[in-house]
Structure formats: C-alpha cells, structure tokens
Amino acid sequence: MSRDEILSVDRLTMRFGGIVAVQDLSFAAERKKITALIGPNGAGKTTVFNCITGFYKPSDGTIRLAHDDGKVIALERLNDFRIAKQAKVARTFQNIRLFPGMTALENLMVAQHNALMRASGFTLLGLIGAPGYRDAEKRAIGLATDWLRRVNLLDRADDAAGNFAYGDQRRLEIARAMCTEPALLCLDEPAAGLNARESAALSELLLSIRNELGTSILLIEHDMSVVMEISDHIVVMDHGVKIAEGSPREVRDDPKVIAAYLGTDEEEAVAVMEGGS
Amino acid sequence: MDYFAQQLINGLVLGSIYGLIAIGYTMVYGIVGMINFAHGDVFMIGGFVALITFVLLISTGLTAIPVILLVVLLVSMAITALYGWTIERIAYRPLRHSFRLAPMLSAIGMSFVLTNYSQVAQGARVKPIPPFITGGYTLHESQDGFVIQLSNIQIMVVVTTIVLLAIFTWLVSRTRLGRDMRACEQDQTMAALLGVNVDRTISMTFVIGAALAAVAGLMYLLYYGLVDFFMGFVAGIKAFTAAVLGGIGSLPGAMLGGLAIGLIETFWSAYFSVEYKDVAAFSILIVVLIFMPTGLLGRPEVEKV
Structure with a gap:
C-alpha cells in the first residue's frame, strides 16, 4: 500500500452461511482525508465496518492499517479492546451508544x-x-x-x-x-436523525477534525448533503460489491450510482438523466 | 425501650455483615448479569483464611492485638480475592458467551466444590476461637436492671463497614477502575471499542467482591467466634436476599437490604421467635417484591435494543 493510504481493504469477502454480504471489495482510504462509504440499504456498508473493527472475522481478504510511523497492522486479526488500543481505530454506531x-x-x-x-x-x-x-x-x-x-x-x-x-x-x-x-475514525451514519442545522454543524465538526487534527475519517452516511460537502473520496456499494468510486462530483454523475439509488436498470437511469437534463 | 435499643444495635451489626456480602452479589450481577451463587462460600473461605492466619500469627508469639487484626484483615482479603479471581477465571469466563443459564449452573457447582473442599481440608466440625476483642460500654441501665451493651467488637464491625463502604464508594465513583466498571455495566461492547479490557475489568469486580466478603468472614469469625464449612450457604442466601431486597444491581441498595434483613431477623428473634426468623426475613422479601418488583432502590429493567 502506498504511503498516503491509512486503510487498505483488499478483496474483502464476508459470508454468512449462504448469504454473501460483501464480495471481493477493495478500496483504500487516504491519510488525513475523509472517505465516505455510501450505498442503498443492505449494500453491506455496516458489514464492512464490522470487519474493520473486529466484530466479524472476514471470510476472505485483508484489511491493512498503516500508522503515521509506518507500522502496518492486519486489522482482520485484531478484535475487542485491541482495535482501540493497538490499531487506534475508533468507531460509532448507527444507534447512540x-x-x-x-x-x-x-x-x-x-x-x-x-x-x-x-x-x-x-x-x-x-x-x-x-x-x-x-x-x-x-x-x-x-x-x-x-x-x-x-x-x-x-x-x-x-x-x-x-x-x-x-x-x-x-x-x-x-x-x-x-x-x-484514534488514527482512523469510523462513523456509521453520524447524521442520521439530525435536522438541517445540526447536519451542517456536524459537517463543520468533521471538517475541523480533518483539517486541524489531521485524523483520517471513514464515514457511512445517507445524508447526501453531508457526504457531498465534506468527502474527499467516495466509495459506492450495492449488493455487497463496489459499483463506483471517485470524487463527489464523479460519483454524483455516475449512472451506475443513480441506478442503484433509484432501483432501475442502468440504461433506464441514463435515459432518465438525459431526459431530465 | 431499652430492649428495643439493644436489638437495634445487634441488628445493625448483623446487617453490616450481610451488607458486605450483598455488595459482591449486586456488583457481579450489575456487570455480567449473573448471580454468583458461590459468593456465600467465598465468604466462608474468607472466614477460614482469617482463622488460619490468626492461628499462624499467634503461634509465632505475636501478642499485639491491633497488629494481629490488621495482618489478618489484609491477608484474608488478599487470599480470598485470589479465590474470587480464580473462580471467575476457571468457572465463569469460559462460559460467558454461552447460554444464559450456563454460568449460573457453573456457579452452583462452584459453590458445592468450595463447600466440600473446605470440609475435606478443614474438617466438618465447627471451629471456635477464643474471644479476641473483649469489653465494651454500658450505654444505659434501667431501673429493672436491663442494660444496653455496646461491645467493642460491635463497634469494630460497624466502623470497619463504614470505612470500607466509604473507600468502595470512592473507588466506584471517582477512579479509573470505577469508571471502567460502570462503563462495562452499561455497554460492554462499547467499552471494549474505547479500549477498555472488559475481561480484566470483570476480574477486578470479582476480586473486589471477594475482598469485601473476606472482611465479612473475618467480622463473622470475631463476632460469633466460630466458623464452619457450611456457614457460607445460609449467609449467602441471606445476603443474596438482601441484594434483591435492596434492588439487585444497586450498590447502596445492597447495603440497605443487608441492614434491613439484619434488623428484621434480630427483631423477629427478639419479639417473636428465634426459630422463625428466617421465615420472617424471606416473607418480607416476598411482600416487598410483590409491591416493588425492582427492590427498594432498583431501577426498572429496560430491555436493550
């Protein structure tokens, strides 16, 4: 993994019995940047978080975390309090805990x-x-x-x-x-249930964490106003696989992403977009 | 009136001993949600360790009673705490993620193991010791010749309990360990994610509970002048009742419940009949639980989602 990457997920697969929640997922989160993981409900985003923070042991694949001092940690081998203590990964949940x-x-x-x-x-x-x-x-x-x-x-x-x-x-x-x-802060839907003013305050808080403290953030979020405003890089998942990634602008215009969110075929989505614009 | 005052003193002393044991039940319930049925036997072990330490110290020719008491206190706390740690490590921790009844069954088994182990190691006979702390004060003497006595040992039991409770309250509310314990009680997963070693925190809970039970064992030994291998059973059931009466999971509740059970038992023995004192204590428990299902100071159970 390159020097600028704090987290590198490589060919991550998570199966529960016959159900494949995450399949062959690879992405990287850059150091001192905000990376967002988005996708429709059931896309497997929280499963990825649970693999990163030691709740699940991945069926396959690796998750590597590189600290600023160059130390590389295999996150899939850690669990429990060692995630915070050795890996310096912090996380929040969808519900308040x-x-x-x-x-x-x-x-x-x-x-x-x-x-x-x-x-x-x-x-x-x-x-x-x-x-x-x-x-x-x-x-x-x-x-x-x-x-x-x-x-x-x-x-x-x-x-x-x-x-x-x-x-x-x-x-x-x-x-x-x-x-x-933490070296990496993982937030699972931090804006869920917030009103517009509170969401704006949250965006500001997350930006100040990145800019002033240089903490890398990995974020799951459905509130697109927050995602588009603060993310440096966006990874889009659907049905357990990565369907797109890139800057907010690139992702916003990607027909595959729109199709996933609107629940239509890719061709139809393109038609909808072209018809609408 | 004088008779009443005397029974009040006796009841408070007995209640202090129950309260110290009850704290161990309530703490463990709060943090791991199980009833540690072996806790009464840990109290019994505490009594035996105190007895053995007494005998050893006296055989070395030591005569300064305050020194002997202090050493016995520390040694029995330390060794009993080690018992508490070991019990959790071998009998409960491997079953922590098993089905809910498993640790409880294991606890009952552990209780039998400790009882029988003491019987084999120390014999089945009651072990008496000569009174160490004698003397006391006559508080009041009425015209018909009834005196209210406050013995030195009674003062010692109550003062020790108060001091321990003060230290314990400080520990839980002001220190890192206490914060970790409360955090684990509320959400173990989240505590672990913040870097708290949950296993170690649970171990410490057992260690502290056992140390308090050891103090209760020593007090019992000094107050009644005897120990036997079976004393943990009844005392354990009473202290468990005290914890439930006070509201299981609540620390002040455990102490309050202990005092209540001690007072009920003593007054019933004094005014009605000694034979039925246990019936009285348990009947009151039933009545309280009918009208206050969570005990005197318990919080209503909120189902976690």
Whole structure:
C-alpha cells in the first residue's frame, strides 16, 4: 500500500452461511482525508465496518492499517479492546451508544482508559494516586474538557449523558471517539436523525477534525448533503460489491450510482438523466 | 425501650455483615448479569483464611492485638480475592458467551466444590476461637436492671463497614477502575471499542467482591467466634436476599437490604421467635417484591435494543 493510504481493504469477502454480504471489495482510504462509504440499504456498508473493527472475522481478504510511523497492522486479526488500543481505530454506531448513566465528562474519561493505564504502569498505582498518574489524569480531564468545548457541551459536563438531546448525544459520541486519540475514525451514519442545522454543524465538526487534527475519517452516511460537502473520496456499494468510486462530483454523475439509488436498470437511469437534463 | 435499643444495635451489626456480602452479589450481577451463587462460600473461605492466619500469627508469639487484626484483615482479603479471581477465571469466563443459564449452573457447582473442599481440608466440625476483642460500654441501665451493651467488637464491625463502604464508594465513583466498571455495566461492547479490557475489568469486580466478603468472614469469625464449612450457604442466601431486597444491581441498595434483613431477623428473634426468623426475613422479601418488583432502590429493567 502506498504511503498516503491509512486503510487498505483488499478483496474483502464476508459470508454468512449462504448469504454473501460483501464480495471481493477493495478500496483504500487516504491519510488525513475523509472517505465516505455510501450505498442503498443492505449494500453491506455496516458489514464492512464490522470487519474493520473486529466484530466479524472476514471470510476472505485483508484489511491493512498503516500508522503515521509506518507500522502496518492486519486489522482482520485484531478484535475487542485491541482495535482501540493497538490499531487506534475508533468507531460509532448507527444507534447512540453512550453510557447513559454516566456524565458527559465520565464518558470522555472512559475513552482515555489506555492513556491512564499506561500512566499507572498497568497496576493499581493509579488508585492510590501516584504522582505520574495524577498528571495523566489532569491531562485526560484537559483533553475531555477541550472536546466538550469543541462540541459545545462544556456547560453540561456533569449531566448524565442519557439526558442530552439527540443531536447533543451524537456530537458527544464523536467527541468520545476522538478522546481515544484514534488514527482512523469510523462513523456509521453520524447524521442520521439530525435536522438541517445540526447536519451542517456536524459537517463543520468533521471538517475541523480533518483539517486541524489531521485524523483520517471513514464515514457511512445517507445524508447526501453531508457526504457531498465534506468527502474527499467516495466509495459506492450495492449488493455487497463496489459499483463506483471517485470524487463527489464523479460519483454524483455516475449512472451506475443513480441506478442503484433509484432501483432501475442502468440504461433506464441514463435515459432518465438525459431526459431530465 | 431499652430492649428495643439493644436489638437495634445487634441488628445493625448483623446487617453490616450481610451488607458486605450483598455488595459482591449486586456488583457481579450489575456487570455480567449473573448471580454468583458461590459468593456465600467465598465468604466462608474468607472466614477460614482469617482463622488460619490468626492461628499462624499467634503461634509465632505475636501478642499485639491491633497488629494481629490488621495482618489478618489484609491477608484474608488478599487470599480470598485470589479465590474470587480464580473462580471467575476457571468457572465463569469460559462460559460467558454461552447460554444464559450456563454460568449460573457453573456457579452452583462452584459453590458445592468450595463447600466440600473446605470440609475435606478443614474438617466438618465447627471451629471456635477464643474471644479476641473483649469489653465494651454500658450505654444505659434501667431501673429493672436491663442494660444496653455496646461491645467493642460491635463497634469494630460497624466502623470497619463504614470505612470500607466509604473507600468502595470512592473507588466506584471517582477512579479509573470505577469508571471502567460502570462503563462495562452499561455497554460492554462499547467499552471494549474505547479500549477498555472488559475481561480484566470483570476480574477486578470479582476480586473486589471477594475482598469485601473476606472482611465479612473475618467480622463473622470475631463476632460469633466460630466458623464452619457450611456457614457460607445460609449467609449467602441471606445476603443474596438482601441484594434483591435492596434492588439487585444497586450498590447502596445492597447495603440497605443487608441492614434491613439484619434488623428484621434480630427483631423477629427478639419479639417473636428465634426459630422463625428466617421465615420472617424471606416473607418480607416476598411482600416487598410483590409491591416493588425492582427492590427498594432498583431501577426498572429496560430491555436493550
């Protein structure tokens, strides 16, 4: 894989019994760029995410992640907490999965578990307040505060996350994922259920993550206003295979993509487009 | 009135011991959703380890009682915690992703293993120790000669419980480990995705629960002056009842339930009959559960989607 690629999916296949959810899928996500994975419902996008984050073991194919320091990780061989700890991949789900009974600040602190574990030397030193650990905890609170400010929730730091409005919970989830200090941030439909104003704020947040922090983002999204505005590269899937990829402009004009979304034959779609324009 | 006050003191002491055991039940239920039926036997192991440590220390000629108590406390907590860790590792973890009843059956089996292992290793006879902590205070003496006694051992049991509860509350609400435990309780998958080692966090839950049960075992040994291999069964059932009464999964609930069971038992014995004290405790549990199915402080179960 080339230096500019952070994630390289090669001939990924995922079968569940006789059903092929993803077939021979290959694509790459560039470093410090936003890559979107789009396609109609049931196209296999979330299955790809689940393979990347260790929920599924792919039936075939490889998923390689290259850190900035050149270290390459075989993601299909990792699972569980190692995805966050070793691979530095963070992810959110379609539904909100905050810890509802914990405060916003605590949610962000849990995400810094590994930094705090390192500081306490993987022992109970942290519990009795060793000085190195105190500093680490201060830093962790600093980072969490910084993220709460970015997502405009600083004044509600000590409220239970479950009591937040839907849009606030969405932003808090992204903040929490970012607190793991990931190399790759995977977002599964972050704009689902947001109104137009909240979607615009989300786009702005994701762009600032890319531009200011240089974090690479892989995104599944149905809200085309968000996808087209922020994506650097788009991969389109349908029925488990890749049907197109390219810049937002290229993808928007691709007849295969339109056909997939409108549910018609390619020829018909072309006819529709030509007739319409 | 004096009689009442004396029973109140006795009930609170007994309730403290139940509460310490109940915390272990409720914590494990909260984080892995299973009832650890072997927990009562972990309490029994704690009592035996304390007894053995006492005998060993005294045979070395040590006479300073505070030092002996402290060493016994730490040793029995450490060794019993090791038991708790081992039980989880060999009997529960391999079954964690199995069907729901599997770990529970395994827990019942573990309970038998521990009971029989202690019987074989330590004998079936009741093991008494001479009273270590003697003396106390007479709080009040009425005209008809009834005295309210507060013994030193009673003070020690209650003070130790309060101190442990304070440390434990701090641990759960303010430390990294406590945050991780609460996160795993609410969503293990998400906690793992944020880098939390869920297996290790669950292990720590068992370790802490076992350490608290060890303290309860030591208190029981000092208060009643005896241990036997079967004491974990009844105490375990009572503490489990306490956890359910308080609302299983709720930590303050476990302590409150423990105190409630202790008080009910003591008052029933004092005013009605000793033989029926267990009947009273369990009857009240049934009545509470009919009107408050989630216990005194429990949250209603919300089906996760």
